[in-house]
Amino acid sequence: AQSVAQPEDQVNVAEGNPLTVKCTYSVSGNPYLFWYVQYPNRGLQFLLKYITGDNLVKGSYGFEAEFNKSQTSFHLKKPSALVSDSALYFCAVRDIPLTGGSYIPTFGRGTSLIVHP
């Protein structure tokens, strides 16, 4: 079974400061991990994904995420936050077990990022 947790409902950060949005996951096999961003009354936009390879994944709008297998985490980060980064962020995981498995990812409940001027 696959599951994903975003432990923070809301993250507040001042503009120019680094930001981190946390995500942990649970899978039986290997994970495919995704981050999406949602602006008010809009659909989700893809930010980045981890499939294999380098643990540090770089994505859109200056975001990056680090895959940590031992801690089963995939935290989203940005070195310097912008007010325009304020949005709802979703982490998603898809389990790739040795046999069978679903190709449908599970989404976290979302974390609201608020960047203060």
Place this chain on the structure above:
Amino acid sequence: GAVVSQHPSWVICKSGTSVKIECRSLDFQATTMFWYRQFPKQSLMLMATSNEGSKATYEQGVEKDKFLINHASLTLSTLTVTSAHPEDSSFYICSARDRRTSGYNEQFFGPGTRLTVL
């Protein structure tokens, strides 16, 4: 590339009427489309998975007769909310997987449809 559109973007209807929402992949063929429902400040709830040319697979607790899904072509899926009631008011989002890279690729999401039932 990989653009998904939804129509309408918002709709207001009277209780008891039916509403159809269209989801189109504009520049790719989608073997599979997904329909989600999202309540305010909550995550996406997968309602059903729609495969072109076959019946949709509904998640547990989702009424098939109330939420009719048709995936008539590789670029179009429709969700019809039949006999809508105020509790059906929500934000409905579709997504699609590209036929060419369906092994592990991310889903491409539509902009969503805000349904308000009076």
